[in-house]
Amino acid sequence: xxxxxxxxxxxxxxxxxxxxQALQSVIGELGLSxxxxxxxxxxxxxxxxxxxxxxxxAPEDWYNRRLARGWTLGMAQELKLLQALIRMAHPTLVRxxxxxxxxxxxxxxxxxxxxxxxxxxxxxxxxxxxxxxxxVLTDLADHPPHFWIEPRQPQHLICGTxxxxxxxxxxxxxxxxxxxTSGMIxxxxxxxxxxxxRPAARAQLGLDPNRPTGxxxxxxHGSRAMLTIARQLPQVQLILLCGHNGALARQLQAxxxxxxxxxxxxxxxVPQLMDMADFFIGKPGPGSVSEAVQxxxxxxxxxxxxxxxxxxxxxxxxxxxxxxxxxxxxRSIAQAVDRLLADLxxxxxxxxxxxxxxxxxxxxxxSRLLADxxxxxxxxxxx
Numbered sequence: 553x554x555x556x557x558x559x560x561x562x563x564x565x566x567x568x569x570x571x572x573q574a575l576q577s578v579i580g581e582l583g584l585s586x587x588x589x590x591x592x593x594x595x596x597x598x599x600x601x602x603x604x605x606x607x608x609x610a611p612e613d614w615y616n617r618r619l620a621r622g623w624t625l626g627m628a629q630e631l632k633l634l635q636a637l638i639r640m641a642h643p644t645l646v647r648x649x650x651x652x653x654x655x656x657x658x659x660x661x662x663x664x665x666x667x668x669x670x671x672x673x674x675x676x677x678x679x680x681x682x683x684x685x686x687x688v689l690t691d692l693a694d695h696p697p698h699f700w701i702e703p704r705q706p707q708h709l710i711c712g713t714x715x716x717x718x719x720x721x722x723x724x725x726x727x728x729x730x731x732x733t734s735g736m737i738x739x740x741x742x743x744x745x746x747x748x749x750r751p752a753a754r755a756q757l758g759l760d761p762n763r764p765t766g767x768x769x770x771x772x773h774g775s776r777a778m779l780t781i782a783r784q785l786p787q788v789q790l791i792l793l794c795g796h797n798g799a800l801a802r803q804l805q806a807x808x809x810x811x812x813x814x815x816x817x818x819x820x821x822v823p824q825l826m827d828m829a830d831f832f833i834g835k836p837g838p839g840s841v842s843e844a845v846q847x848x849x850x851x852x853x854x855x856x857x858x859x860x861x862x863x864x865x866x867x868x869x870x871x872x873x874x875x876x877x878x879x880x881x882x883r884s885i886a887q888a889v890d891r892l893l894a895d896l897x898x899x900x901x902x903x904x905x906x907x908x909x910x911x912x913x914x915x916x917x918x919s920r921l922l923a924d925x926x927x928x929x930x931x932x933x934x935x
Contacts, residue, residue: 555659555922560591560672562665567771567839571664571690571737578740578911584919589658593668596652597645628861635667635698642671649675660922663687664737666695666862670702682926686710688914690736692838693865694719701725710917712736712838712910715865731917735908736842739823743911746847747827754828757814759789764893767829767849769793769822769840774800777854779807780882781833786810788889791825794818823847831876831892831899833885835859836866845906850899851876852888874902 557579561572569590576588638645645668653661653676660683661676663669673685686708687700693715694700700716701709703723710731711717720730747753751761759765768778768790774797782792782804789811794801796818804815816825822843826832832844836853844851855867855878867878876899879888892899 554585554587556657557586557588557660557662557918557922558591558653558656558658559588560593560661560663560665562593567690567837568664570739570839571688574737574739574911575662575664575688575914579915581740582912582915584915586922589656593665593672597648631695631699631861638667638671639698642674645671646675646678650679653679659683659925660918661685662918664690666691666699669700669707670698670705673702673705673707684708684921684925686918686921688737689716690838691862691865692716692736692869695862695864696723699862708917708921710914713869715869733910733913733917735846735906735910736838737910737914738839738843738846738908740911741823742843742846744823747824750828753824757791757828759791759812759814759828763789763811764831764896765789765791765829766831766833766852766889767791767793767826767844769832769834769844771795771835771837771840772818773797775835776800777835777882779803781885782807782809782813784883784885785889788886789813791829792816793822793825830896831889833889836863836870836878838863838866841866841870842908845875845903846908848900848904850892850896850903852885852892853878854880854882856880873906875899875906876903 559572559575561568563569572590576590579586579588649672663672669687676683676685688710689700689712691700692713701720701723706729708729708731709720709725710733711720712733712735717730717732721727754761766788768781770778772795774794778792778800782790787810790813792804792813792815794815794817798817801815801817826844826847826849829849832849832851834840834853836855836859841851841853851870853867853870870876871878877888877892
């Protein structure tokens, strides 16, 4: 009988769902005989979409709209409030999740989301004793307390950096339950061979084949920070990826510039577009920074009061590995670009030395968890 593996995600930010889909895809590519189910946590907790009916938006839409507008100041305090509400709702969350897993009977649950892991672990332990639970951190490090790593729970933690491994061990998790990978989970197409003829590909987009080119990306919903960056870099050739933010794309297309530009809405060809660039400009998100490094691009990221709390280690990671430039305001982006271009050969060498195989390492870890798991003891549904 094929084991049932649940990959739990939500749509806040997009990276959690992308990681779940990437894992599902590579599990199929590797020929593993698992039944993989993508589980949207909010669909389980609110199947009738009462929150959407009351507010007009899904819970994750509030977060995504703030990202698109760049309204990230104060998120550290809001995160504490959210976590307090989750703790208050813990019994209700556990009951709903327990009922879900008692009915769907997974053999392994893999979380790719923060904040809810205590409730999900407790619910699975009640519904399916003996079934392993693993949390895959999709951030470069935890933002304690109660973000990714919950203390005193015998769950497995899959960590993409030495910093995250140290945090898990410091929280009291047994070494045999802490599993290191070589980076963040990326989509399979980020591992494919690069473009053979980059100058020709640039020319097809109306770009100068021989001009240094930056790629600007602020996640799947874009950000108004891209307008500031474009205004500050009129003489720099840019590829600007706006994701689902059509209004932003139209504003950028209408903006005058002295250098060629290519503005893109939502696209699945991010790796190919990265191959046409020489460097990356964006927020210090773990996914986009890791994707850029995987395609050989030194990065320019900002670190200031607007940096989201869970991403505050990421600029430090860039500096620790010498992978790019960290600056403090998009209004100083021109100076950051000058610094990067002056050191571009050395930065490229350090970027190319990075070896991220996490997408293929995580299924190996999950295979061991399934092989070592005792048979689940089915229990009846809670009254």
